[in-house]
Amino acid sequence: MFASDKILILFPLFLLASAKLNPVIFVPGDGGAQLEAKLNKTDAVHYICEKTTSDYFNIWLNMELLVPLVIDCWIDNIKLIYDNVTRTTRNSDGVDIRVPGWGGTETVEWLDPSHAATGSYFVDIGNALVGLGHARNISIKGAPYDFRKAPNENSAYFDKLKALVEEAYKENNDTPVILIAHSMGGPMSLTFLNRQTQAWKDKFIQSLISLNGVWGGSMKAVKVYAIGDDLGSYVLRESVMRSEQITSPSLAWLLPSKLFWKPDEVLVQTDKKNYTINDLEEFFKGIGYPNGWEMRKDTEPYQLQFKPPGVEVHCLYGSNVQTVEKLYYKPGTFLDGYPTLLYGDGDGTVNRRSLEGCLQWRTLQKQKVFVQELPKVDHLQILHDKTMLKYITDVIKRYSVAKRKESFWDRFSMFG
Ligand SMILES: *[C@@H]1O[C@H](CO)[C@@H](O)[C@H](O)[C@H]1NC(C)=O
Ligand SMILES: *[C@@H]1O[C@H](CO)[C@@H](O)[C@H](O)[C@H]1NC(C)=O
Numbered sequence: 035m036f037a038s039d040k041i042l043i044l045f046p047l048f049l050l051a052s053a054k055l056n057p058v059i060f061v062p063g064d065g066g067a068q069l070e071a072k073l074n075k076t077d078a079v080h081y082i083c084e085k086t087t088s089d090y091f092n093i094w095l096n097m098e099l100l101v102p103l104v105i106d107c108w109i110d111n112i113k114l115i116y117d118n119v120t121r122t123t124r125n126s127d128g129v130d131i132r133v134p135g136w137g138g139t140e141t142v143e144w145l146d147p148s149h150a151a152t153g154s155y156f157v158d159i160g161n162a163l164v165g166l167g168h169a170r171n172i173s174i175k176g177a178p179y180d181f182r183k184a185p186n187e188n189s190a191y192f193d194k195l196k197a198l199v200e201e202a203y204k205e206n207n208d209t210p211v212i213l214i215a216h217s218m219g220g221p222m223s224l225t226f227l228n229r230q231t232q233a234w235k236d237k238f239i240q241s242l243i244s245l246n247g248v249w250g251g252s253m254k255a256v257k258v259y260a261i262g263d264d265l266g267s268y269v270l271r272e273s274v275m276r277s278e279q280i281t282s283p284s285l286a287w288l289l290p291s292k293l294f295w296k297p298d299e300v301l302v303q304t305d306k307k308n309y310t311i312n313d314l315e316e317f318f319k320g321i322g323y324p325n326g327w328e329m330r331k332d333t334e335p336y337q338l339q340f341k342p343p344g345v346e347v348h349c350l351y352g353s354n355v356q357t358v359e360k361l362y363y364k365p366g367t368f369l370d371g372y373p374t375l376l377y378g379d380g381d382g383t384v385n386r387r388s389l390e391g392c393l394q395w396r397t398l399q400k401q402k403v404f405v406q407e408l409p410k411v412d413h414l415q416i417l418h419d420k421t422m423l424k425y426i427t428d429v430i431k432r433y434s435v436a437k438r439k440e441s442f443w444d445r446f447s448m449f450g
């Protein structure tokens with residue numbers, strides 16, 4: 035009788051504890067955060083380009099800036115300039131670029147501040163989490179970064195992310211954090227976790243949920259260096275976009291990894307020469323972009339450091355979508371021509387072997403690695419996919435149930 039009284043008294047406490055959801059932090063991918071620019075330039079590439087602005091304005095991804103002519107101004111404002119002595123990049127002279135919204139979810143849920151559907155990013159996941167009882171900015175946070183840069187120029191980000199994880203943990207009754215990462219956010223999270231001690235991870239991290247993580251680079255990066263990418267938009271010209279895209283060291287970081295491509299595999303075929311992963315220096319010379327090779331050298335160490343994260347992982351990825359596997363230049367043409375793209379399996383952007391990189395950790399760490407393949411779901415679609423949303427909400431519910439049992443038994447044994 036006495037004992038059952040205790041249980042009755044404890045019951046409300048245990049319900050309170052059940053509301054304790056793990057806080058979530060979104061780690062976006064390449065192009066997956068808003069950027070803002072402020073101009074004070076002495077010259078511009080075109081008379082129609084503004085040289086000065088009184089305040090910061092949204093520069094990524096503002097479709098109004100991507101129309102003919104204006105796009106030339108945009109490229110000159112958002113491109114990075116590489117210094118091959120300091121081996122770092124900087125903005126164009128007179129351009130200041132900042133990443134707005136640190137810690138909040140707004141600027142990673144929506145790339146377009148006006149909430150145009152084309153600019154929706156983490157918003158469906160955000161809504162699903164709110165449906166579970168989460169609150170934006172309190173138990174769901176965002177960790178945007180300057181995605182143009184690779185980890186070698188983002189060390190301040192990893193420090194800020196560590197502080198944000200600790201803050202989210204404390205703000206939510208000492209509850210460990212779930213990182214949800216998309217695309218390049220996967221290897222960014224891995225780099226981050228590899229920098230922390232196991233004790234820190236055991237205390238502060240519940241798990242890493244990765245969506246289409248680029249674990250071993252992608253042939254898409256080679257394609258972008260060769261001919262650019264139109265971001266899937268019919269109004270953009272890939273050759274124009276290329277002049278901005280190739281200035282980002284993060285693109286060099288996303289090149290195919292030697293851990294995932296064999297030395298005899300031909301990535302780029304021409305009748306004069308075949309380029310394998312060991313011929314990238316010559317490839318960059320051939321396309322007239324030697325800085326690309328310098329950036330590859332700067333970023334490759336971060337690609338080859340492929341240690342398991344040391345936390346529980348849920349690795350979700352799309353498959354069975356045509357994905358560039360090889361560039362083929364017809365006889366009589368060379369790297370200045372236009373290649374035929376030969377396709378293989380993947381999520382449309384990342385090759386299957388790279389998406390599956392997380393499978394390797396299953397035998398290399400004691401924390402569990404769960405894998406969920408999502409056939410016919412492409413690189414960006416995964417963020418809105420129903421199966422993915424159900425997977426994530428189920429995982430989060432299961433963690434909170436596990437915690438409820440734990441706190442129940444903790445309290446029971448304390449009194450009993
Ligand atoms: C703009 O740049 C010029 C130098 O080119 C400088 O003298 C001026 O103070 C700058 N203005 C602002 C608002 O930063
Ligand atoms: C660095 O850049 C300068 C000027 O663009 C160039 O002449 C030089 O060859 C480059 N050095 C390396 C190591 O790429």
Ligand SMILES: *[C@@H]1O[C@H](CO)[C@@H](O)[C@H](O)[C@H]1NC(C)=O
Nearest residue numbers: 135137138139140169170171
């Ligand atoms: C979260 O914070 C951002 C900026 O601090 C703000 O714009 C947004 O409205 C906040 N969202 C909620 C739900 O409080």
Ligand SMILES: *[C@@H]1O[C@H](CO)[C@@H](O)[C@H](O)[C@H]1NC(C)=O
Nearest residue numbers: 300303304305306307308309
């Ligand atoms: C390039 O590779 C293809 C197929 O792997 C081969 O048939 C061809 O002879 C190679 N060409 C050169 C120039 O090595």
